[in-house]
Structures are given as C-alpha cells and as structure tokens.
Amino acid sequence: MKQGDLFYRWLFYALAAAVLMAVQSLALNGLRLWGVHPFLPPVLVGAVSACEDRQESLCAAAIFGLACDLLMIAVIPCFYTLTFASAALLAGLIARRLMMPGLLCSTVSALLALLLHGVLYALFLSYSHIVTFPAAAGLIGKEILLSLPLILPVYLLLRPIHLRFRAE
Amino acid sequence: MKRFFTKNGMILLSAITAVAVGLCILSAISSGTGFLYNALGVVASPFRAAGGAVSGWVQGVTEHFQSVSDLQARNEELERRVAELEDQLRRAGADSEENQRLRNAMGLRQQRRDFTFASARVVSRSSSNWASTLTLSKGTAQDISIGDCVVDEFGYLVGVVTDAGLNWSTVTTVLDTDSQLGAMVFRTGEIAVAAGDLRLITADRLRLSYLSSESSLINGDLIVTSGLGGYFPAGLVIGSVEDILTDDSGLDRYAIVSPKANVPTVKEVFVITSFTVED
Numbered sequence: 001m002k003q004g005d006l007f008y009r010w011l012f013y014a015l016a017a018a019v020l021m022a023v024q025s026l027a028l029n030g031l032r033l034w035g036v037h038p039f040l041p042p043v044l045v046g047a048v049s050a051c052e053d054r055q056e057s058l059c060a061a062a063i064f065g066l067a068c069d070l071l072m073i074a075v076i077p078c079f080y081t082l083t084f085a086s087a088a089l090l091a092g093l094i095a096r097r098l099m100m101p102g103l104l105c106s107t108v109s110a111l112l113a114l115l116l117h118g119v120l121y122a123l124f125l126s127y128s129h130i131v132t133f134p135a136a137a138g139l140i141g142k143e144i145l146l147s148l149p150l151i152l153p154v155y156l157l158l159r160p161i162h163l164r165f166r167a168e
Numbered sequence: 169m170k171r172f173f174t175k176n177g178m179i180l181l182s183a184i185t186a187v188a189v190g191l192c193i194l195s196a197i198s199s200g201t202g203f204l205y206n207a208l209g210v211v212a213s214p215f216r217a218a219g220g221a222v223s224g225w226v227q228g229v230t231e232h233f234q235s236v237s238d239l240q241a242r243n244e245e246l247e248r249r250v251a252e253l254e255d256q257l258r259r260a261g262a263d264s265e266e267n268q269r270l271r272n273a274m275g276l277r278q279q280r281r282d283f284t285f286a287s288a289r290v291v292s293r294s295s296s297n298w299a300s301t302l303t304l305s306k307g308t309a310q311d312i313s314i315g316d317c318v319v320d321e322f323g324y325l326v327g328v329v330t331d332a333g334l335n336w337s338t339v340t341t342v343l344d345t346d347s348q349l350g351a352m353v354f355r356t357g358e359i360a361v362a363a364g365d366l367r368l369i370t371a372d373r374l375r376l377s378y379l380s381s382e383s384s385l386i387n388g389d390l391i392v393t394s395g396l397g398g399y400f401p402a403g404l405v406i407g408s409v410e411d412i413l414t415d416d417s418g419l420d421r422y423a424i425v426s427p428k429a430n431v432p433t434v435k436e437v438f439v440i441t442s443f444t445v446e447d
C-alpha cells in the first residue's frame with residue numbers, strides 16, 4: 001500500500017465521520033424515544049476500530065475524541081479522548097484475539113464502546129453528583145438499545161472505504 | 169505503510185495526549201472560557217447556524233403536516249385557557265390597585281423589575297443524553313456573559329449561560345445535572361433548591377430538594393427563582409410541582425418539577441444580560 005492510500009483512507013473516514021456527525025445533530029438529536037436519542041460517536045469508533053489496524057485506529061479514535069471534546073460539553077475535559085481511545089483499544093483486542101473483523105465484530109465493538117462511554121460518564125458524574133445505579137443503568141440501557149441498531153448503516157457506509165484501501 | 173504508524177504512531181499519540189493534558193490543565197486553571205474553546209466556537213458558529221437552519225426547516229415541514237384534529241383540540245383548549253386568564257387578569261387588576269394604595273399608605277418603595285435582554289437563536293443542542301445544553305447564536309460581543317439567566321418568549325427560565333465566546337454561548341438548561349438554582353414556592357414563599365437529576369433528565373423534569381418537614385407544597389404549585397444572593401433575578405418562573413415524594417431514607421421530601429419552558433424544542437431565547445429587582 002502506498003503512502004497516499006493511507007492519507008486518502010483516513011481522509012474518507014474523516015469525511016464519513018463528518019457526515020455521521022451532521023446526521024447526529026440534524027436528525028438523530030430530535031429522534032427521542034424514552035427521553036433518549038441515539039448517540040452515534042461510540043458506534044462509529046467501534047465500527048472503525050474493529051476493521052482497521054490497531055495503532056492507526058487508536059490514533060484516529062483519540063483525534064476524533066479530541067474533536068468531540070472541543071465541540072461538545074462532557075463531564076470532565078478530554079472525556080471523549082479518553083473514552084474513544086480506550087474503546088479503540090478494546091475493539092482492536094477483540095478483532096485480533098476473539099473474532100474475525102466483520103459486521104458481528106463491529107457490533108460487539110460498538111456495544112462495548114457504548115457501554116464504556118456510559119459507565120465512564122456515570123463514574124465521573126458520581127464524583128460530583130448523586131448518581132444512583134438504576135438511573136445510570138437505565139440511561140445506559142436505553143442509549144445502547146437506540147444506538148446499536150445504527151451499526152448497520154454505519155458499517156455499510158464504512159465498509160467500502162475499508163475494502164477500497166485494504167492493506168495488502 | 170504499517171511502518172509509517174510504527175514510526176510515527178507514538179509521536180502522534182504523544183501529541184494528542186499533550187494537547188488533551190493541556191486542555192485539562194487550561195480548563196482547571198481558567199475561570200472563564202478558554203481561548204481555544206472561544207476560537208473553535210467562532211470557527212464552528214457558521215456551521216452550527218447552517219445546521220440549525222436546516223434542522224429548523226425539517227422540523228417546520230414536519231409540523232406543517234401535523235394532524236388538523238390535534239390542532240383544533242389544542243385551539244379549543246387554548247381558547248378556554250384564554251378565557252380563564254382574562255378572568256384572572258380582571259381580578260388581578262383590582263388587587264394590583266389595592267396593593268398600590270396600601271404601599272402608598274405605608275410609604276413602601278415601589279416594586280421594580282428592570283431586565284436588559286439580548287435575543288438569541290438556539291443553533292444546536294447537546295448530542296449527549298447525559299447533559300442538557302444549548303448553543304446560542306450570540307456571545308460576549310452582545311454583552312452575554314457566564315452566569316446570565318436565559319428565558320423563553322414567555323419569560324420562563326430555560327437555563328444559565330455557562331460558557332461564552334465572541335459570537336456563541338452555551339446554556340446549561342434547568343434539566344442538566346450541573347444546574348442548581350435557588351428556588352422559591354410562589355404560593356408559600358418557602359425556599360428550596362431546584363436542580364437537575366439524572367433520573368429525571370430523560371423525562372424532562374427536575375428536582376426540588378431541601379424542602380422543610382413542615383412544607384405545605386401541593387401539586388401545581390408554581391416554582392420561581394428565589395433571587396437570594398443576588399446572583400440570579402428573583403421571580404423567574406422555573407416550573408410547577410408535578411409530584412411530591414419522600415427519598416429512599418424516608419427522611420427528606422422532594423418534589424418533581426415540570427419546567428414551564430419547553431426545553432427540548434425551544435428555538436428563540438432571551439438572555440438577561442443585566443437586571444434590577446426591587447421588592
């Protein structure tokens with residue numbers, strides 16, 4: 001694979017991420033069920049990290065997390081950098097050790113990324129606020145139920161990029 | 169190509185870590201909005217505005233096709249409410265005149281509420297389910313600063329400005345877990361604290377805590393800002409009591425408050441940039 005391929009691959013991933021973030025803010029934020037809307041970023045991180053090289057996806061997840069931290073308010077500074085980098089590491093481990101990269105692997109990675117996001121948010125929030133387990137678990141569960149089905153369109157969007165620039 | 173990441177991956181990760189740690193330190197030591205956040209907000213504001221416009225258009229189209237029967241039922245309900253309010257207004261007019269006469273007779277200072285408003289559009293909402301924040305189209309250039317109260321077109325409290333850049337500002341709504349407001353029960357004058365709660369955020373409700381054991385709160389009671397400490401103006405309507413409960417320990421009572429402002433759909437808001445309240 002040429003140097004240029006690496007650049008174009010991640011450029012296309014970045015463009016896909018921008019499209020998905022636009023979909024999040026224009027459509028998904030208004031799509032509320034049980035008081036919760038689907039949350040795409042962890043799904044995106046899980047899907048990319050499950051099929052790409054571990055080191056590359058770790059860097060990409062950290063950069064994406066940093067961008068999210070600069071654009072969204074979170075419980076602590078750099079929350080998304082930390083969460084998405086950890087999710088990418090987990091996804092890399094799953095793809096390398098437990099299952100073949102593919103839709104199932106991406107789904108499991110996205111599920112873990114969503115779970116990690118929710119658990120870490122609740123943990124950091126509990127430092128300064130009263131957070132009861134049922135409240136946090138309920139919110140995490142609803143968020144996963146609504147967000148996880150989106151792995152299919154995300155996977156279908158990212159799959160051609162992965163196939164086009166697949167490392168030989 | 170793997171060699172590129174093997175060689176430079178650690179440098180790239182170190183650079184991201186350095187920026188992340190820098191952001192943490194900046195956020196910890198700075199009291200206001202950091203330069204980086206301000207600059208990024210300025211760059212992002214046209215995109216947010218464009219996104220907000222598209223989203224508003226989509227919502228407008230959806231609302232256009234809302235059922236006619238729903239609208240007729242709503243219209244009937246509103247007409248009934250207008251009649252009730254007109255009756256209340258007539259009685260309040262007489263009460264107000266009597267109040268004025270008594271104040272004059274007792275030599276009391278006149279009540280006064282002067283607010284300076286800056287109108288702003290909601291250009292984006294928080295994507296996270298764990299927080300409830302809004303980004304506004306105006307910032308420090310329009311005298312908006314951190315701590316300013318934000319109300320909707322009816323004067324109902326939406327939230328408080330928690331970040332302000334040159335042409336943008338972030339509002340933490342009354343539903344957010346970070347939101348804590350000195351509140352007062354309008355009917356009884358009882359003081360309490362209205363705060364966001366993780367259990368209630370998905371139901372668009374907030375919690376009224378620190379109620380006294382002798383509290384005579386009833387469902388439907390209006391909750392307003394207390395104005396104690398002079399940080400926020402007094403008398404801004406937060407919401408009405410929906411339910412009164414006792415916590416798990418059985419010792420403390422709290423109320424669930426339904427905010428009067430429609431926080432999830434509010435589009436146009438007014439920031440109170442300065443105020444004078446004399447009671």
